[in-house]
Amino acid sequence: MTPPRTDRGRLLLLLALATAVTFFTATVPLLRDWFDLRVYYGAVDSWVHHGGRIYDYRVPGTTYGFTYPPFAAVAMLPMALLPLSAAIAGSVLLNATATAVVAWVLSGRPLWRFGWYGCALAVCALALFEPLRDTFSFGQVNLLLLALVLTDAWLLATGRSRWAGWGIGLAAAVKLTPALFIGLLLLAGRRRAAAVATAVAGGATALAVWVAPDASRFYWTQAMWDTTRVGRLDYVSNQSLQGILARLGETDRAVWVVAVVLALGVWAVRARAAAAAGDWTAAFALTGLTACLISPITWVHHLVWLLPAFAVLVRAGHARVAGALYAVLCTSVVWLWFDDASGVDGFLGSNTYTWITLGLLLWLPTGQPRAARPFLARRAKATTPAPSADAPTIIPARVQSGPRSGTDAAATGTAVTGAAVTGAAAGPGRGLPRRASSEPTAATRPAAPNPQSSSSRASSYTAKPPPA
Numbered sequence: 001m002t003p004p005r006t007d008r009g010r011l012l013l014l015l016a017l018a019t020a021v022t023f024f025t026a027t028v029p030l031l032r033d034w035f036d037l038r039v040y041y042g043a044v045d046s047w048v049h050h051g052g053r054i055y056d057y058r059v060p061g062t063t064y065g066f067t068y069p070p071f072a073a074v075a076m077l078p079m080a081l082l083p084l085s086a087a088i089a090g091s092v093l094l095n096a097t098a099t100a101v102v103a104w105v106l107s108g109r110p111l112w113r114f115g116w117y118g119c120a121l122a123v124c125a126l127a128l129f130e131p132l133r134d135t136f137s138f139g140q141v142n143l144l145l146l147a148l149v150l151t152d153a154w155l156l157a158t159g160r161s162r163w164a165g166w167g168i169g170l171a172a173a174v175k176l177t178p179a180l181f182i183g184l185l186l187l188a189g190r191r192r193a194a195a196v197a198t199a200v201a202g203g204a205t206a207l208a209v210w211v212a213p214d215a216s217r218f219y220w221t222q223a224m225w226d227t228t229r230v231g232r233l234d235y236v237s238n239q240s241l242q243g244i245l246a247r248l249g250e251t252d253r254a255v256w257v258v259a260v261v262l263a264l265g266v267w268a269v270r271a272r273a274a275a276a277a278g279d280w281t282a283a284f285a286l287t288g289l290t291a292c293l294i295s296p297i298t299w300v301h302h303l304v305w306l307l308p309a310f311a312v313l314v315r316a317g318h319a320r321v322a323g324a325l326y327a328v329l330c331t332s333v334v335w336l337w338f339d340d341a342s343g344v345d346g347f348l349g350s351n352t353y354t355w356i357t358l359g360l361l362l363w364l365p366t367g368q369p370r371a372a373r374p375f376l377a378r379r380a381k382a383t384t385p386a387p388s389a390d391a392p393t394i395i396p397a398r399v400q401s402g403p404r405s406g407t408d409a410a411a412t413g414t415a416v417t418g419a420a421v422t423g424a425a426a427g428p429g430r431g432l433p434r435r436a437s438s439e440p441t442a443a444t445r446p447a448a449p450n451p452q453s454s455s456s457r458a459s460s461y462t463a464k465p466p467p468a
Contacts, residue, residue: 010117014117014120014121014124017121017124018120018124021124021127021128024128025127025128025133032134032137032138033137034088034091034137034138034139035059035064035138035139036138036139036140037087037088037091037138037139037140038059038084038139039057039059039064039065039066040066040072040073040076040079040139041079041084041087042057042059043055043057043065043066043073044073044076044077044079044080045079045080047073047080047212048077048080049080053214053215053218054066054070054073054212054215055215055218055219055223065229067223067229067230068141068174068175069173069174069175069176069205069208069219069224070205070208070209070211070212070215070216070219071173071174071204071205071207071208072141072173072174072175073208073212073215074207074208074211074212075174088139091139092136094144095135095136095140095143095144097147098143098144098146098147099126099132099143099147101147101150101151102143102146102147102150102307103122103126105147105150105151105153105154106150106281106307106308106311107311125326128330129304129307129326129329129330130300130301130303130329130330130331130332131300131301131302131303131304131306131329132304132307134299134300134301135301135304138301140301141174141175142301142302142304142305143304145171145174145175145178146288146304146305146307147167148167148168148170148171148178149167149168149171149178149181149284149288150167150284150308151167152164152165152166152167152168152181152193152197153280153281153283153284153308156190156193156280157278157280157281161190161192161193162192164185164190164193164196165185165192165193165194165195165196165197165198165199165200166196166197166200168181168182168185168193168197168200168201169182169196169197169198169199169200169201169203169204170200170201170204172197172201173200173201173204173205173208176224177291177292177295177302178291179201180287180290180291180294181197181284181287181291182194182197182198182201183287184271184275184283184284184287185197187268187271187272187275188271188272188275188276188283227296227297230296230297231297231299232246233246233296233297234246234247234341236334236335236337236338236341236350237299237300237334238297238298238299239292239298239299239300239302239303239334239351239353239354239357240292240293240294240295240296240297240298240354241256241259241260241263241293241294241354242256242295242296242297243297243298243351243354244351244354245259247341247346247347247350247351248347256296260293260294263290263293263294263358263361264290264294266290266361266362267286267287267289267290267361270286270361270364270366271283271286271287271290273366273367274286274366274367277366277367279366279367281308281311281312281315282312282364282365282366282367283366284308285308285309285311285312285360285364286309286361286364286366288305288306288308288309289305289306289309289357289360289361289364290361291305292305292306292357293354293357293358293361300334300353303329303353303357306329306356306357306360309360309364310322310325310326312364312365312366313325313364313365316365318365325356325360328352328353328356329353329356333349333352334349334350334351334352334353336349336350337349337350
């Protein structure tokens with residue numbers, strides 16, 4: 001199919017794509033009604049306005065409550081000043097801004113350089129990506145955390161490492177998973193950045209202890225260790241290694257620990273090599289993939305951490321592979337096994353997104369910056385060869401008012417030859433030599449039967465609601 005070459009044709013194509021995307025997102029996956037944002041909003045509202053405790057709150061009719069570290073609740077305190085509708089609008093705006101930051105960092109240039117047509121196509125493609133659209137419609141925070149972490153990747157890649165670590169530290173204080181990026185900094189020998197990230201995360205956690213000491217004590221001693229507060233491990237949306245084992249009926253935690261250790265071993269080898277090659281995008285992509293695999297629970301909307309891996313594939317010349325994998329992650333295919341994930345088809349199909357994540361961890365191309373330099377050097381050498389003293393001397397034609405002596409001609413030839421050897425050239429109207437090296441190249445508070453308790457039993461647990 002030949003892409004349209006006129007603005008009118010492009011506009012018509014974009015209108016058709018926008019219509020198809022709108023229809024798809026409104027009917028196939030359905031919206032999540034900002035469920036997670038309602039959890040955040042209800043917990044903060046109960047805490048600030050009704051004297052409740054952060055980890056006591058439950059969304060009415062469910063067993064779901066606040067599961068993040070206390071600093072996340074502290075960071076969300078401004079929501080207590082807003083109605084729920086304004087909090088939803090703010091969430092959409094923040095996630096849109098975070099998406100723009102992620103796209104800018106991964107594309108490596110300002111978005112407007114792609115033009116209105118390129119930006120519009122990117123918006124349509126991103127709107128189809130299930131983890132991203134679920135992040136918006138759940139009101140989740142993962143895009144914000146990804147933007148913070150990738151900001152540090154950009155700082156490291158552009159030689160501004162003295163400022164690196166802040167984004168990772170803040171992200172790790174809001175949610176535990178991004179703490180793995182501190183390990184990446186240590187693997188890469190960036191001790192200063194790792195120290196900054198650790199200090200920021202520690203300072204933010206200490207602030208939460210000061211603001212909410214009881215909630216902090218409960219979280220770090222009880223809630224953090226109780227995975228039943230987050231969700232059922234075998235729920236089909238859990239696309240982690242633990243999710244695979246749970247759907248197989250494997251409950252021995254030793255098996256999960258072995259799988260985690262193996263994944264971390266592969267990550268350590270590959271991420272360290274990528275960082276040593278200066279390929280920070282690949283190093284951060286591998287770390288995001290690993291974090292999704294080793295986390296006990298990785299909901300589908302957490303897989304926005306796969307976006308850097310797709311950027312690496314495209315950059316490495318594997319656009320078709322990236323497009324195929326991206327398309328699978330747009331289909332909501334895992335939900336076909338929502339009721340029954342048994343059998344071979346259930347084992348393969350219900351874990352589709354985990355297989356993609358694992359495959360990317362094993363085979364994602366790395367080391368692109370180092371590999372690109374010789375190619376660029378060869379191109380520069382082929383297109384702009386350096387002047388050679390062996391090159392024939394060419395004397396430019398000029399109007400002569402009279403006969404020239406042999407001495408004058410010889411002097412002129414010597415001067416031109418010297419210019420060819422040194423690479424000097426007279427600029428127009430300047431008469432100055434130029435060196436060759438310089439050429440351009442819901443606010444309700446239900447009663448809590450067990451105050452700030454994590455004793456919700458698996459037998460009474462209600463699974464996270466499927467797409468409505």
